[in-house]
Amino acid sequence: MTRQKLLKILPPLLGVLVLGGVIVGLHGALKKIGVGDVIAALGNTPRAHIIHAVLLLGLSMALMSAYDLPGISFARRVEDFPRLGLLRVGLASFCAYSLSHVLGAPALSAAAIRFRLYAQWGVPASGIGRIVAISGTSFTAGLITLFGVMLALDPAAAPLGGDTAPLLLRGLGVALLGLSAFYVFGATRWESVNLFGKRLALPGTRTASSQILLAVSDIATSGAILYSVLPPCDLSYPHLLGLYLAAFVSGLFSGIPGGVGVFDSVLLLGLSDYLSPADALGTILLFRVMYFLTPATLGGLCYVGHEFWVHARGAGKDK
Numbered sequence: 001m002t003r004q005k006l007l008k009i010l011p012p013l014l015g016v017l018v019l020g021g022v023i024v025g026l027h028g029a030l031k032k033i034g035v036g037d038v039i040a041a042l043g044n045t046p047r048a049h050i051i052h053a054v055l056l057l058g059l060s061m062a063l064m065s066a067y068d069l070p071g072i073s074f075a076r077r078v079e080d081f082p083r084l085g086l087l088r089v090g091l092a093s094f095c096a097y098s099l100s101h102v103l104g105a106p107a108l109s110a111a112a113i114r115f116r117l118y119a120q121w122g123v124p125a126s127g128i129g130r131i132v133a134i135s136g137t138s139f140t141a142g143l144i145t146l147f148g149v150m151l152a153l154d155p156a157a158a159p160l161g162g163d164t165a166p167l168l169l170r171g172l173g174v175a176l177l178g179l180s181a182f183y184v185f186g187a188t189r190w191e192s193v194n195l196f197g198k199r200l201a202l203p204g205t206r207t208a209s210s211q212i213l214l215a216v217s218d219i220a221t222s223g224a225i226l227y228s229v230l231p232p233c234d235l236s237y238p239h240l241l242g243l244y245l246a247a248f249v250s251g252l253f254s255g256i257p258g259g260v261g262v263f264d265s266v267l268l269l270g271l272s273d274y275l276s277p278a279d280a281l282g283t284i285l286l287f288r289v290m291y292f293l294t295p296a297t298l299g300g301l302c303y304v305g306h307e308f309w310v311h312a313r314g315a316g317k318d319k
Helices: 003-031 034-042 045-068 069-078 088-101 106-120 124-151 164-191 205-228 237-254 263-272 279-316
Strands: 192-197 200-201
Touching: 034 069, 045 088, 045 205, 069 124, 069 205, 088 106, 088 205, 106 279, 124 164, 124 205, 124 237, 164 205, 192 279, 200 263, 205 237, 205 279, 237 263, 263 279
Parallel strands: none
Antiparallel strands: 192 200
């Protein structure tokens, strides 16, 4: 099979695979959560906290929709392709980000969704690769930066054990911030680098900085959603953010869709010093419904609707 035929067949095939994965992933996630459990968790949470969390969720979904903007900017600087409107970029970014939570293997599933959508809009494979690379590294860059700030300013908030020397934690935080600074400096100083015999273009100051800013805002906002649905307790936002980051990274590395089981266990263990098991489980359940399932359901509906629209438009042209 020639490369041209493969590139022609691959996007529709990816569309079918992603569509099937969305249905299976959402079904599996929803099966683990009972309606009665959600209602009970809502009933135990003050209305003002719910409203606050919903507002933060709206901000979080807006950030999800903006995740691909640095990658688009970088790809357009390197090569020419049709200009994409904010609606298309937002659709691809939001679907890739939200659905990767339920599909599992976020790096692969998000890349598959982006390839499927951007290929339809005339973006060449090399351009899609650059978008995927920038969008995929944004979360890591933001995570390193946020951990660095937390450790440097408030080592006690880190979920690394109370016996760890604060000076050592501050040093680690400064080192992590140094990594982020080196990334921005490198993107400013050099246009490209040689890696394993291949020449890779670097994004530049504006793109690298916007990557970190978007990711830090996204992670901090999702942590704030969790903090909003907490029952009254002595846990501060920085301490909760540290627990949340540890739980999220653990779930991410587990490879399980949504980090189900791993994320919950780590977070439950961290919250056990501040909340009863029942309150902690209710909080985690409510957060899962709000941050994971609500965006994933909306992303799934958007993706399925777009696929039906593309199919209907293609069928109309064939007549």
